[in-house]
Amino acid sequence: MTILTKENLKEELRQRVRESYAVELEDASADELFFTLGSLVKAIYNDNWRETWKNYLKEEQKQSYYFSIEFLPGKMLKSNLLNLGLLDLVRDTLSDLDVDLDDLADVEKDMALGNGGLGRLASCFMDSIASSGLPGNGNGIRYDYGLFKQQFVDGHQVELPDEWLNNGNVWEIRRPSKAVNVHFAGDVYLKENENGQLKPVAENEIILRAVPYDTGMVGYQNGIVNTMRLWSVEIPASEEGKYKSIEERRVYEDLTAVLYPDDSNERGRMTRLIQEYFFVSAGVQSIVRYFQKLNKPWSALSEKVAIHINDTHPALCIPELMRILIDENDVTWEQAWDITVKVMSYTNHTILAEALEKWPVYLMKQIVPRMYQIIEEIDRRYVESMRGIHPEDLIQRTRIIQGDQVHMANLSIIGSHSTNGVAKLHSDLLKSVVLHDFYVIYPDRFNNKTNGIAQRRWSQLANEPLSNVLDESIGQTWRKDSSDLKLLMNYQNDEKVLEKLAQAKHQKKEELAEYIQETTGITVSPNAIFDVQIKRLHAYKRQLLNLMHILKLYFDLKDNPELDIHPRVFIFGAKAAPSYTYAKAIIKTINEVANMINNDASIQDKIKIVFLPNYNVSLAERIIPAADVSEQISLASKEASGTSNMKLMLNGAVTVATLDGANVEIRDAVGDENICIFGLTEEEVYAYYENHEYYSKQIYDENPVIRRVVDSFVDGTIPNIGYEGREIYDSLIRYNDEYFLLRDFDDYCRAQERIDTTYKDQALWRKISLVNIANAGRFSSDDTVRLYAEDIWQIEPIFAHTEKEGTSNV
Numbered sequence: 001m002t003i004l005t006k007e008n009l010k011e012e013l014r015q016r017v018r019e020s021y022a023v024e025l026e027d028a029s030a031d032e033l034f035f036t037l038g039s040l041v042k043a044i045y046n047d048n049w050r051e052t053w054k055n056y057l058k059e060e061q062k063q064s065y066y067f068s069i070e071f072l073p074g075k076m077l078k079s080n081l082l083n084l085g086l087l088d089l090v091r092d093t094l095s096d097l098d099v100d101l102d103d104l105a106d107v108e109k110d111m112a113l114g115n116g117g118l119g120r121l122a123s124c125f126m127d128s129i130a131s132s133g134l135p136g137n138g139n140g141i142r143y144d145y146g147l148f149k150q151q152f153v154d155g156h157q158v159e160l161p162d163e164w165l166n167n168g169n170v171w172e173i174r175r176p177s178k179a180v181n182v183h184f185a186g187d188v189y190l191k192e193n194e195n196g197q198l199k200p201v202a203e204n205e206i207i208l209r210a211v212p213y214d215t216g217m218v219g220y221q222n223g224i225v226n227t228m229r230l231w232s233v234e235i236p237a238s239e240e241g242k243y244k245s246i247e248e249r250r251v252y253e254d255l256t257a258v259l260y261p262d263d264s265n266e267r268g269r270m271t272r273l274i275q276e277y278f279f280v281s282a283g284v285q286s287i288v289r290y291f292q293k294l295n296k297p298w299s300a301l302s303e304k305v306a307i308h309i310n311d312t313h314p315a316l317c318i319p320e321l322m323r324i325l326i327d328e329n330d331v332t333w334e335q336a337w338d339i340t341v342k343v344m345s346y347t348n349h350t351i352l353a354e355a356l357e358k359w360p361v362y363l364m365k366q367i368v369p370r371m372y373q374i375i376e377e378i379d380r381r382y383v384e385s386m387r388g389i390h391p392e393d394l395i396q397r398t399r400i401i402q403g404d405q406v407h408m409a410n411l412s413i414i415g416s417h418s419t420n421g422v423a424k425l426h427s428d429l430l431k432s433v434v435l436h437d438f439y440v441i442y443p444d445r446f447n448n449k450t451n452g453i454a455q456r457r458w459s460q461l462a463n464e465p466l467s468n469v470l471d472e473s474i475g476q477t478w479r480k481d482s483s484d485l486k487l488l489m490n491y492q493n494d495e496k497v498l499e500k501l502a503q504a505k506h507q508k509k510e511e512l513a514e515y516i517q518e519t520t521g522i523t524v525s526p527n528a529i530f531d532v533q534i535k536r537l538h539a540y541k542r543q544l545l546n547l548m549h550i551l552k553l554y555f556d557l558k559d560n561p562e563l564d565i566h567p568r569v570f571i572f573g574a575k576a577a578p579s580y581t582y583a584k585a586i587i588k589t590i591n592e593v594a595n596m597i598n599n600d601a602s603i604q605d606k607i608k609i610v611f612l613p614n615y616n617v618s619l620a621e622r623i624i625p626a627a628d629v630s631e632q633i634s635l636a637s638k639e640a641s642g643t644s645n646m647k648l649m650l651n652g653a654v655t656v657a658t659l660d661g662a663n664v665e666i667r668d669a670v671g672d673e674n675i676c677i678f679g680l681t682e683e684e685v686y687a688y689y690e691n692h693e694y695y696s697k698q699i700y701d702e703n704p705v706i707r708r709v710v711d712s713f714v715d716g717t718i719p720n721i722g723y724e725g726r727e728i729y730d731s732l733i734r735y736n737d738e739y740f741l742l743r744d745f746d747d748y749c750r751a752q753e754r755i756d757t758t759y760k761d762q763a764l765w766r767k768i769s770l771v772n773i774a775n776a777g778r779f780s781s782d783d784t785v786r787l788y789a790e791d792i793w794q795i796e797p798i799f800a801h802t803e804k805e806g807t808s809n810v
């Protein structure tokens with residue numbers, strides 16, 4: 001590419017649209033224009049992509065590989081333009097052509113190859129790794145269908161397939177020349193070869209071809225482009241006719257068709273295990289293949305390669321690397337193990353028991369027999385090596401194979417040199433409770449890396465009005481270095497800046513109000529408080545507690561229509577796993593309460609409920625800038641970190657929170673006066689567990705307000721619900737309220753009253769909002785990945801090795 005100006009950008013587009021679609025620029029459809037612009041953007045960064053890769057090769061830099069079964073980048077056009085420094089130029093050029101960049105950007109389908117926090121974190125990390133000039137790549141699965149699209153029919157969640165590839169994917173490059181084979185099933189036994197070594201011999205295996213699709217991860221105005229490699233399955237021609245049945249062939253042929261839609265809830269399905277080994281084996285093979293080009297001894301592998309296991313789903317990386325070293329390259333077990341532990345590191349994302357991955361031994365033996373043999377040997381040696389050093393019961397509790405189950409977290413910890421949690425509180429709980437046994441054995445392996453967010457996406461891209469106010473007040477350095485948001489603290493008492501921030505918020509609320517009107521038909525006023533809870537629907541996140549408070553407010557207003565509360569719009573966004581009936585019951589109930597309240601004239605619009613369907617990254621980008629209140633109300637100890645809490649804070653929302661996950665660090669950052677904390681602490685929750693002294697029925701019996709709210713789920717107050725109300729009632733009363741909603745209810749209502757009073761004092765509210773923005777900079781994933789790079793991966797920024805122009809090639 002030559003120098004980019006408006007004129008030659010227009011000319012480029014004109015040429016390309018003619019070549020690809022045989023139309024003039026003026027006649028191109030939105031789709032045609034989007035794909036033309038996308039392919040041009042890709043052409044612009046391709047030189048840098050190649051250069052980046054060549055540089056890593058030339059410098060033989062140590063690289064990290066982030067293995068994740070989910071990536072959730074959302075849309076990439078604007079983010080790529082921003083990072084290339086082309087956003088303004090392209091916006092102007094398009095506007096000459098009477099095209100609005102934001103409308104055009106909407107044409108792109110969200111890349112939604114993830115469920116929620118874990119997948120979005122992986123994509124924030126990809127952005128930040130490239131933007132920090134770090135040699136790090138992603139490795140995952142190219143699902144043909146991403147997370148289902150959600151619709152509401154009569155208030156019920158209905159799932160539709162996410163056909164994101166229908167019009168093609170402009171960002172990816174298919175690389176069949178880099179395909180590798182992955183072996184499954186069959187009978188594997190050990191046989192002595194001509195050199196007297198025991199080697200596995202396999203019969204009746206199933207061999208699949210893994211084809212990589214690479215997507216450039218463009219760094220922020222630094223000329224770096226890293227790679228996210230996603231694998232797609234194909235059946236090699238030579239393998240046709242080897243399947244026992246059409247059904248069996250189907251399982252393998254459709255292996256990468258769909259993402260499992262369960263968040264923090266493992267279901268032990270066979271296809272999932274096959275998916276896990278598929279992307280793990282393909283990824284590790286291609287890494288080793290690369291390493292072999294360097295002509296180094298195996299002992300140097302850990303000097304060139306770091307493999308990160310994002311949650312336990314990619315834990316088979318450990319036995320797979322062992323297999324490649326031992327079976328294929330004659331490395332001894334002892335040396336292979338030493339290398340493997342140095343290469344691998346692991347992040348734990350949850351303490352929920354139902355999310356801890358375990359696989360039945362029979363399934364492993366059947367699907368990945370060689371992996372199972374190696375895991376058995378790792379387990380045997382682990383037990384043997386610990387004998388005499390630690391008590392037998394501790395060894396038995398921490399071993400990998402227990403009874404008929406393989407414990408993937410145990411494998412991940414034993415087979416890696418680092419285990420980290422995702423927020424201070426979470427990491428402490430891992431050490432003191434959940435993984436305490438392992439902490440006794442490997443104290444040095446445990447560390448914390450508090451999550452962060454891709455700040456540029458959640459401020460510059462999602463919230464231009466706010467960004468402009470920031471530029472005008474504190475200058476532009478915050479755009480590169482988010483810690484400079486701190487400078488905003490100097491304007492706490494500056495009426496002008498506070499007023500401008502409020503206007504920026506109002507503008508985003510108007511835009512969201514318009515979107516709400518269009519998509520749901522509900523009219524909301526931008527003068528109301530926009531109170532937002534956006535996250536997966538899960539009992540522990542307690543959307544139900546939010547709803548119970550709304551019901552209380554509703555009853556208060558029915559009793560006293562003159563009640564002086566500032567009007568509030570309660571906004572929800574949440575998908576439920578299709579098999580999670582309780583979560584679906586809550587969705588249905590929220591929708592019915594919304595109908596009841598929104599259509600009750602006596603409420604005079606003092607409260608409204610809006611449940612926006614199909615919450616995803618793009619919708620988050622609309623909602624978050626418009627939020628006044630951020631609901632982070634999980635039961636203390638259950639939310640490992642949370643990341644919407646950080647995004648909402650960055651956009652000036654005031655947080656209502658329990659002391660859970662990263663909320664604790666947000667509290668520390670802004671101070672008690674600038675956050676609304678309520679509820680049980682993690683210690684109090686654990687004290688209840690230890691003393692077995694929680695009785696929700698007693699609270700219900702003694703508290704008439706709670707009784708009225710809880711009864712409303714079953715006494716006909718809420719129209720159009722049936723078993724849903726009963727299920728909710730039973731969870732609270734009959735099954736003793738697992739997540740202590742009734743215990744936290746009163747305190748939550750008081751917190752909400754504080755929000756109401758504070759909002760009425762606009763001067764105070766604006767200042768609190770400013771303090772939140774000013775202190776959000778520390779939650780940048782740029783910082784988080786730099787800590788991973790230094791403490792865990794031992795990789796260095798490319799700038800440390802080469803003198804490279806710090807700009808894009810325009």
Ligand code: Z57
Nearest residue numbers: 117118264349350422639640641642
């Ligand atoms: C997931 O999104 C998270 C944890 C899991 O074990 C699985 Br499976 C999926 C989430 C946590 O619930 C959040 O608290 C956390 O912020 C996020 O992972 C990223 O660490």
